[in-house]
Amino acid sequence: YGGxxxxxxxxxxxxxxYLQKGHLAADTLSRTVIRAIERFRMQERIEEQRSALERSQxxxxxxxxxxxxxxWTANPEGCLExxxxxxxxxxxxxxxxxxxxxxxxxxxxxxxxxTRIAWxxxxxxxxxxxxEHRLRRAADGSYRWHLVRAVPVRTGAGEVTNWFxxxxxxxxxx
Numbered sequence: 001y002g003g004x005x006x007x008x009x010x011x012x013x014x015x016x017x018y019l020q021k022g023h024l025a026a027d028t029l030s031r032t033v034i035r036a037i038e039r040f041r042m043q044e045r046i047e048e049q050r051s052a053l054e055r056s057q058x059x060x061x062x063x064x065x066x067x068x069x070x071x072w073t074a075n076p077e078g079c080l081e082x083x084x085x086x087x088x089x090x091x092x093x094x095x096x097x098x099x100x101x102x103x104x105x106x107x108x109x110x111x112x113x114x115t116r117i118a119w120x121x122x123x124x125x126x127x128x129x130x131x132e133h134r135l136r137r138a139a140d141g142s143y144r145w146h147l148v149r150a151v152p153v154r155t156g157a158g159e160v161t162n163w164f165x166x167x168x169x170x171x172x173x174x
Contacts, residue, residue: 070167074150076160078119087167092138108134108143126152126160132170144171 064071070087074080080103083095091106107115111133122129129150134143150165 067166072165072167074163074165076123076162078123078163081162090137090139091135106135108136110134122150122152123160126154126158128152129163129165132174135167144169145174146170 064084067084068086070084070090072080072083072087080095088094091103093103093106104112104116115131115133118131119129121127129148131148132145133148135146136143146167147170148165148167150163152160153162153164155161
């Protein structure tokens with residue numbers, strides 16, 4: 001944009017400061033216009049970044065729904081924060097019923113203790129959680145083998161902030 005066009009667009013966008021009529025220093029108007037243009041440009045950049053973030057979130061969400069496995073995220077303690085549609089279809093649980101180890105009711109009784117031990121070890125050490133165990137399918141109540149894997153998401157300082165996990169049925173391989 002040219003300077004004049006930006007100034008007009010900035011004024012229309014409400015980015016211009018109010019100037020009192022009367023005695024003004026010679027450079028007051030030019031400084032005000034420059035500040036308005038800078039604010040306008042910054043607002044445009046913010047809007048472009050917001051739009052890019054929304055597009056990125058939409059792509060991420062679409063990807064998670066396209067993956068044929070159950071996909072989930074959990075907080076550092078293991079409480080589910082997100083699960084894709086496949087999780088809900090398979091388990092029949094609502095997110096709030098799955099949160100904070102509520103999903104362990106889906107585990108075959110013989111697999112519960114070793115799964116808890118493996119999760120606690122991974123959570124304590126911040127290492128990858130990986131286990132094969134049986135989960136109850138809501139559609140027919142049968143237990144089917146799954147390979148579950150979760151990786152910790154860390155801050156720059158190494159602190160675990162979240163877990164990203166998948167669960168893939170491996171009944172046919174077993």
